[in-house]
Amino acid sequence: MGITLPQSFADKMKRLLGPEYEAFLASYERPRKYGLRVNGLKLAPEAFLAMSPLKDRLTPVPWAEGAFYYEEQDRPGKHPHYHAGLYYIQEPSAMVPAELLGVAPGDRVLDLCAAPGGKSTQLAAKLKGEGVLVTNDNARERTKALAKNVELAGIRNAVVLNEEPAAIARVFPEWFDKILVDAPCSGEGMFRKDESMIAEWEKHSVERCSAMQRDILKHAADMLAPGGTLVYSTCTFSPEENETQIAELLAASPELEVVPVPLAYGWAPGRPAWVEAEAAASLSEPRLASIAGTVRLWPHLTEGEGHYAAVLRKSGEPKDGSLDARSGQSSDAVEVGKLNGDDGGRVGNRRSDTGRPAANKREERKRDREQDRALKSAPKAKDFRSKAAKAALAHAGNPSDAWKQFGAAHLHRLAREGYRIVAYGTRVYLQPAVVPPLDGLTVVRPGWYVGEAGTYRFAPSHPLAMALSADETRMSLHYEAEDADLIRYLKGETLHIEERDLRLRGGAEGDESANPLPSGYVLVCVNDYPVGWGKYSGGGMLKNELPAGWRWM
Numbered sequence: 001m002g003i004t005l006p007q008s009f010a011d012k013m014k015r016l017l018g019p020e021y022e023a024f025l026a027s028y029e030r031p032r033k034y035g036l037r038v039n040g041l042k043l044a045p046e047a048f049l050a051m052s053p054l055k056d057r058l059t060p061v062p063w064a065e066g067a068f069y070y071e072e073q074d075r076p077g078k079h080p081h082y083h084a085g086l087y088y089i090q091e092p093s094a095m096v097p098a099e100l101l102g103v104a105p106g107d108r109v110l111d112l113c114a115a116p117g118g119k120s121t122q123l124a125a126k127l128k129g130e131g132v133l134v135t136n137d138n139a140r141e142r143t144k145a146l147a148k149n150v151e152l153a154g155i156r157n158a159v160v161l162n163e164e165p166a167a168i169a170r171v172f173p174e175w176f177d178k179i180l181v182d183a184p185c186s187g188e189g190m191f192r193k194d195e196s197m198i199a200e201w202e203k204h205s206v207e208r209c210s211a212m213q214r215d216i217l218k219h220a221a222d223m224l225a226p227g228g229t230l231v232y233s234t235c236t237f238s239p240e241e242n243e244t245q246i247a248e249l250l251a252a253s254p255e256l257e258v259v260p261v262p263l264a265y266g267w268a269p270g271r272p273a274w275v276e277a278e279a280a281a282s283l284s285e286p287r288l289a290s291i292a293g294t295v296r297l298w299p300h301l302t303e304g305e306g307h308y309a310a311v312l313r314k315s316g317e318p319k320d321g322s323l324d325a326r327s328g329q330s331s332d333a334v335e336v337g338k339l340n341g342d343d344g345g346r347v348g349n350r351r352s353d354t355g356r357p358a359a360n361k362r363e364e365r366k367r368d369r370e371q372d373r374a375l376k377s378a379p380k381a382k383d384f385r386s387k388a389a390k391a392a393l394a395h396a397g398n399p400s401d402a403w404k405q406f407g408a409a410h411l412h413r414l415a416r417e418g419y420r421i422v423a424y425g426t427r428v429y430l431q432p433a434v435v436p437p438l439d440g441l442t443v444v445r446p447g448w449y450v451g452e453a454g455t456y457r458f459a460p461s462h463p464l465a466m467a468l469s470a471d472e473t474r475m476s477l478h479y480e481a482e483d484a485d486l487i488r489y490l491k492g493e494t495l496h497i498e499e500r501d502l503r504l505r506g507g508a509e510g511d512e513s514a515n516p517l518p519s520g521y522v523l524v525c526v527n528d529y530p531v532g533w534g535k536y537s538g539g540g541m542l543k544n545e546l547p548a549g550w551r552w553m
């Protein structure tokens, strides 16, 4: 066998599994499974299959919407479709918890232990842009990857936090319809996927993880609205982190009950008999037995790595009646706040985030300088903007106005209902209107980061580009995935374009005069899906606006 399991782990599994142990052990001889999940926020699985070079090599993961197994050599992370956020690479078993949560458009959803964001992107796709996703991780560094994945996936209705669950519970008591606790765990189910997890396991004991899980679950239960659903999941086998956690939660929260997971695809029932004695004694016989309704994914029985999941429901009816009724009113109110733990809407843009060698960064800076020089010497298009439009651009001071002016000039029928504009300094975000004040919380993203208001111009953000559709912009440029110019764009280079290739649309709110094109921001797309902004000022040269941290390396 390629993998050497820790002896104490092997002994424990042998004791737990009895005659099944040999089959379990044999699963370590088989290759791990690779999965990707099509981003339903951007396109349907059929549309993806119709254009993907992988189409004949993908086979469906039966338990997740738009999910497929791929082969190791396919390397889907190295393709323009990946840079357009058309799919997320995710281990197939890890897709189960978000499927079990039953999220529907309009729900208030919390992903409490979310980084790097695989399940958040899955949950957001189920919201279809309606309702809100609060996504959190208590590890500051990890929230950078979380925010970046939220933005790559084009999620508009997410708030990203970097907090302990107790602090979030103070702001959101009984507030969420759906909560996912994908808990930090000892990772025993991941030994085959990632051997470094074995060393991690030796560091993070089952006992230490159990204590963390108990604390997280307690606060999660406090944040669940009456009638709401909570899914608890781990990627470990140890009963202390699985069935025992659920037993303790049921004992502490009489209003929670297990919703049995239907068994299919080789999934196996949870094991009430494995609950530790003290926890078992604190439950009535039927409540203890109900833990059989939780689910175990064993690598020898199903096509994925080891996982555990439990679905729990809180008794009672949702407080304010229909979820739709609570979806919030649109508002133009501007809130000016300070971003705690601010990484400035530039997660992908900060040098320290890239983890790349200094030589690469020097090259990038050199390329940027060359690009600026080339653009300065290119012939300029006539500036057709009216005097009033130019004056309006020097808005000096109000970030909200700057955003609106940008919208009038560059966007086309962007729906804004259900969002409020929130300004943190000069940065502008659109926040789902139902979100309460986030005072006292470490906020990584208070909403959809749409751009930054400078004194004379509004710079649209990369996350704005990633969450738009081409139809919502006034100018877009479309490439096939194989086009060498597209790869050059993704590498940060200036492009030479034919003006006639720009696709133009009318002004926002019917205002065709705001900015007679072609001049200004262009949404660059692979097929119909955005990969970033370019800036066109005539002369056939498109300035590359892709932030350094988002480029193809």
Ligand SMILES: C[S@@+](CC[C@H](N)C(=O)[O-])C[C@H]1O[C@@H](n2cnc3c(N)ncnc32)[C@H](O)[C@@H]1O
Binding pocket: 094, 112, 113, 114, 115, 116, 117, 118, 119, 120, 136, 137, 138, 139, 142, 163, 164, 165, 182, 183, 184, 185, 212, 216
């Ligand atoms: C299994 S990972 C989450 C994976 C993630 N759900 C995904 O699908 O990409 C568990 C996460 O919990 C975070 N975590 C650990 N303790 C936490 C706590 N007390 N509150 C919130 N998050 C915590 C860890 O930093 C880690 O990112």
